[in-house]
Amino acid sequence: xxxxxxxxxxxxxxxxxxxxxxxxxxxxxxxxxxxxxxxxxxxxxxxxxxxxxxxxxxxxxxxxxxxxxxxxxxxxxxxxxxxxxxxxxxxxxxxxxxxxxxxxxxxxxxxxxxxxxxxxxxxxxxxxxxxxxxxxxxxxxxxxxxxxxxxxxxxxxxxxxxxxxxxxxxxxxxxxxxxxxxxxxxxxxxxxxxxxxxxxxxxxxxxxxxxxxxxxxxxxxxxxxxxxxxxxxxxxxxxxxxxxxxxxxxxxxxxxxxxxxxxxxxxxxxxxxxxxxxxxxxxxxxxxxxxxxxxxxxxxxxxxxxxxxxxxxxxxxxxxxxxxxxxxxxxxxxxxxxxxxxxxxxxxxxxxxxxxxxxxxxxxxxxxxxxxxxxxxxxxxxxxxxxxxxxxxxxxxxxxxxxxxxxxxxxxxxxxxxxxxxxxxxxxxxxxxxxxxxxxxxxxxxxxxxxxxxxxxxxxxxxxxxxxxxxxxxxxxxxxxxxxxxxxxxxxxxxxxxxxxxxxxxxxxxxxxxxxxxxxxxxxxxxxxxxxxxxxxxxxxxxxxxxxxxxxxxxxxxxxxxxxxxxxxxxxxxxxxxxxxxxxxxxxxxxxxxxxxxxxxxxxxxxxxxxxxxxxxxxxxxxxxxxxxxxxxxxxxxxxxxxxxxxxxxxxxxxxxxxxxxxxxxxxxxxxxxxxxxxxxxxxxxxxxxxxxxxxxxxxxxxxxxxxx
Amino acid sequence: xxxxxxxxxxxxxxxxxxxxxxxxxxxxxxxxxxxxxxxxxxxxxxxxxxxxxxxxxxxxxxxxxxxxxxxxxxxxxxxxxxxxxxxxxxxxxxxxxxxxxxxxxxxxxxxxxxxxxxxxxxxxxxxx
Numbered sequence: 001x002x003x004x005x006x007x008x009x010x011x012x013x014x015x016x017x018x019x020x021x022x023x024x025x026x027x028x029x030x031x032x033x034x035x036x037x038x039x040x041x042x043x044x045x046x047x048x049x050x051x052x053x054x055x056x057x058x059x060x061x062x063x064x065x066x067x068x069x070x071x072x073x074x075x076x077x078x079x080x081x082x083x084x085x086x087x088x089x090x091x092x093x094x095x096x097x098x099x100x101x102x103x104x105x106x107x108x109x110x111x112x113x114x115x116x117x118x119x120x121x122x123x124x125x126x127x128x129x130x131x132x133x134x135x136x137x138x139x140x141x142x143x144x145x146x147x148x149x150x151x152x153x154x155x156x157x158x159x160x161x162x163x164x165x166x167x168x169x170x171x172x173x174x175x176x177x178x179x180x181x182x183x184x185x186x187x188x189x190x191x192x193x194x195x196x197x198x199x200x201x202x203x204x205x206x207x208x209x210x211x212x213x214x215x216x217x218x219x220x221x222x223x224x225x226x227x228x229x230x231x232x233x234x235x236x237x238x239x240x241x242x243x244x245x246x247x248x249x250x251x252x253x254x255x256x257x258x259x260x261x262x263x264x265x266x267x268x269x270x271x272x273x274x275x276x277x278x279x280x281x282x283x284x285x286x287x288x289x290x291x292x293x294x295x296x297x298x299x300x301x302x303x304x305x306x307x308x309x310x311x312x313x314x315x316x317x318x319x320x321x322x323x324x325x326x327x328x329x330x331x332x333x334x335x336x337x338x339x340x341x342x343x344x345x346x347x348x349x350x351x352x353x354x355x356x357x358x359x360x361x362x363x364x365x366x367x368x369x370x371x372x373x374x375x376x377x378x379x380x381x382x383x384x385x386x387x388x389x390x391x392x393x394x395x396x397x398x399x400x401x402x403x404x405x406x407x408x409x410x411x412x413x414x415x416x417x418x419x420x421x422x423x424x425x426x427x428x429x430x431x432x433x434x435x436x437x438x439x440x441x442x443x444x445x446x447x448x449x450x451x452x453x454x455x456x457x458x459x460x461x462x463x464x465x466x467x468x469x470x471x472x473x474x475x476x477x478x479x480x481x482x483x484x485x486x487x488x489x490x491x492x493x494x495x496x497x498x499x500x501x502x503x504x505x506x507x508x509x510x511x512x513x514x515x516x517x518x519x520x521x522x523x524x525x526x527x528x529x530x531x532x533x534x535x536x537x538x539x540x541x542x543x544x545x546x547x548x549x550x551x552x553x554x555x556x557x558x559x560x561x562x563x564x565x566x567x568x569x570x571x572x573x574x575x576x577x578x579x580x581x582x583x584x585x586x587x588x589x590x591x592x593x594x595x596x597x598x599x600x601x602x603x604x605x606x607x608x609x610x611x612x613x614x615x616x617x618x619x620x621x622x623x624x625x626x627x628x629x630x631x632x633x634x635x636x637x638x639x640x641x642x643x644x645x646x647x648x649x650x651x652x653x654x655x656x657x658x659x660x661x662x663x664x665x666x667x668x669x670x671x672x673x674x675x676x677x678x679x680x681x682x683x684x685x686x687x688x689x690x691x692x693x694x695x696x697x698x699x700x701x702x703x704x705x706x707x708x709x
Numbered sequence: 710x711x712x713x714x715x716x717x718x719x720x721x722x723x724x725x726x727x728x729x730x731x732x733x734x735x736x737x738x739x740x741x742x743x744x745x746x747x748x749x750x751x752x753x754x755x756x757x758x759x760x761x762x763x764x765x766x767x768x769x770x771x772x773x774x775x776x777x778x779x780x781x782x783x784x785x786x787x788x789x790x791x792x793x794x795x796x797x798x799x800x801x802x803x804x805x806x807x808x809x810x811x812x813x814x815x816x817x818x819x820x821x822x823x824x825x826x827x828x829x830x831x832x833x834x835x836x837x
Contacts (some may be wrong), residue, residue: 451797455819456721463728463822511819 011039013060015153016086018184020093026373028186029102030087032156034628036137038062039085044126044159049112051155055085063160081126081161089153100144100190102183104136111182112144113154124161131161140193140307141185143353201374204249207255211242221397229698231457232283232347237278241386244271266306272385273302276326276359279352279389281449283330286345298326320363327356339351344399351392355599358384425688443517451514454507461503516676530569531577534633537563538643540578541631544585555593555627562632567640570706578681583676584644584702585629591700592627592650598649604618640706647699656693711833712740716767716779717795718788729822730813738833747774751782760787762833766816766825769796769803784811795820812833 008070017036023030039058047053063084101118108122108131119142122134148154161183183492218235225231247267250262277298281291302322309315330352334341341349358381367373371378472493478484545559632643651659659677684691689706715726723743733739742762744750750767754760765783769776793814794807804815808830814828 259829448797450819455797456719456725458819459725459822460721460728463725467728 013087016088018088018094020091020097020186023184023186026368027192028188029180030184031180032184033063033084033181035087036062037088040078040082042082044081044083044213048085049115049157049159050118051114053085054223063158078162078573080128081124081159084158084160084472086158087153088156090148090150092150094148095150098143098187099148100141100185100187102141102180102185102189102193103134104180104183105134105160105162107160108134108179109161109570110159112157112159115157117259118145121318123210124159126161127159136180141189144184156182177391191287194464196375199649201253201662204245204253207245207382208249211238211245211386214238215242218390218393230282230396231393233278233282233285234389237275237282237389240271240275240278244268244275245386247271248495263290269306272359273306273322274299276302276323278353280326280329280333282348282389283333283352286348287333287340289333289337292329294329298322298329309675320360323356323359323363325397327353330356341402344396344403347392347395347399348389351388352386353526354388358382358388388451429686429688431630432682447517448513451511451518454511454514458507458511461500465497465500465504468500472497517530518681526572528573531572532560533567533570533572533640533642534563534565536572536574536578537581537631537633540581541585541629544582544589545629547582548586548589553593555589555596555626557592557629557630560631562630564633567633570640573683577687580680580683580704581631581642581644583680584704585631587676587701587702588629588644588646588648591646591650592629595642595698596627596641597647609698638708640708642704642706643701644704645696645699645701647696648693650698651693651700659693710737710740711764711829711836712742712762713829714744714750714753714762714765716744716747716765716771716776718745718768721767722746725761730826733829739829746771747776747779747782750779751786754783754790756827760790762790763808763836764813764829765790765792766795767792769794769807777803780807780810782814791832806825 009259011415013036016032016035018030037060040063041048041058048055101111102666103111103121105121108120108124110120110124111118123132124128125131146152206664215235215238217233218238221231222228222235240350244267247264251264277295280295280298284291305315305318308318330349334349334661361381362371362378362385371381405511406564472490475489475493479490540557541561548554628647630643630645632645634641634643681691684704686707687706689704690707693705694701695705715722717800723741726741726743727734730739742753744753745779746766750765756764765779767776767779776794776796780794783790783792791812791813793816793818794803794812795818796803797818806813807815816825816828
């Protein structure tokens, strides 16, 4: 390879033709140092500037190639100073166009055309310590070779000394740094560079300001809620980008010399480089996972990559791999936890992917014309890198806030609805209690008023019966004394006696109703007090049982208690509630009595005749299945349930619907008032509870449900 | 002959009592007088000196002077006369105040005439 190049170098090449079309239309620049046709020698000799000097033995290569070529033979190896020569001509397209030099170097350089010095940038010297270094960002052009003749061949000679520090050597001598070493500029470049440097300055200052501001914004958000890891990592991200932007723009703004330039540029390198794994961390926080240890590995990889780049100047592939890997890790997390990502999480994903894509674009397209043709292309790409995530995060915060707000509102609405329902229920309960109380007063008044006349009815009726019987005796005596033929008198008196008996019977029945109404209205304080429900149930269950045993038609009943001890104390108006227990028990005893009757008499329950049948046959002995009454308490999560279960005949459906109506009774004659269940129902409602009637097999369950809240 | 005074604002009480005690009245063992208010009762007691009424049965709940008030005044003015109360209110309060004011017995409505007769019989036995 080298031998071939040497062979080629033997023939004198034609001069390079500089034509208007070779200039970049935007910048008005042509990179001469990147062109073919250069010759080179190490060492230093003023004669090398002369156009007649025979350089045919020189090495034919561009400055960039030789400065980097470690494989060059010792005789040709770069030793700190050397000469380059380049022959060129201009064509007619450049007639009368004043051309300028634009030199960019960290070293020192003197330029000659046909032996005439055109100018120096820094000062080259054979002694490395005496070299005066220029700065590549000295972007102002100098007047170049004017009045060049079309078609004439000019010989350009360049005396060049560069920097020899190992830390910066490779980087400073990379193709991207050396290719722009010597450029020819058309006049438009002056305006271009003025514009571009102004734009660059504004851009840099703007970016620093924007990124600092974003850092402050996220610092503020993070201070508001330090446990929010996503905001925390966004803060880290903006800090790193601010550092990177400082590293990127400070050297240009401050015109730092190369060592500081390099160090400051490291800020950029690590700022932008460490921002990449932060994006992986962010995605993990989006799905609520701990970031993997792999992130630290990735950071170590990046440090290694930077060291490698310093040595080789070629880390592009590594950087692409680094960023692509980060992107893949983010996507992997997305695929794994698809379901966990909410609407605002997708915004973060899109932001991250925009940053990854923009970074890859910079790496792949930085040196293409497409990228450089317009300042707005790099500006746009950099904007994506800098702003995607902060803006995405702001959207995330807004969406998250909106969502939480909506959820909170819904929760609030639900609570209000619940509270309203509770209030309504309480109001209904209060109204019911009030009704009950006023109804109680009313019934007490009515009952009392009715009671007196009723007493008269009963008393007069019974005294009349005595009178009738006396009259009968007297009539009988008259009949026997005077021997009068039996007339209808005795019969009539008998009828009157029977009628009076009916009056007494129904009067007594009415009196019973009035009494139970009075009892109902007499209700106690009406104040709920914590009451041992199980004890109350036991007490009144037993009372009902003994009452039944002591009353008419006693039956044998097996009374069982299945009490849940966790029920404990329940707020009750004990006086009222005890009546519920008594009523339910008495109903159950009546039902059991009925079913006992049925067992005695076969299928036919004859309630109206129950009295007669009961009085002379103790039914229990005929009972096939022992009559059982079960009193049960249960605690459910929201309520306390009291069940009164009997194994009687159960309640036919057609009766079930009417059973709670006041004055509805299945007990004929003088047995029941029809108020028991109705009153019980009122009391239960006043306690905010409900009464349900269920079927048992056989029998019925009356289930009282009290809300325990 | 024993003279009883029944005080009740219900006029029909007279008929009821007269029918129930018709035999005793007929035989002359018993004389019943009726007053329809506390004032009337006091007036009747003051008509004869000393009063010939030996026993008063009074309702408690009456317009004007209540049975309890009547009881208290009778006990002051005519301490020798026995007073028993008859009332629909079988509650503790009325019974207690009646007893502390010196009532002999407390009967509840509806009147159990058997019990009343028994009380009268015991009283007349003691008097003779």
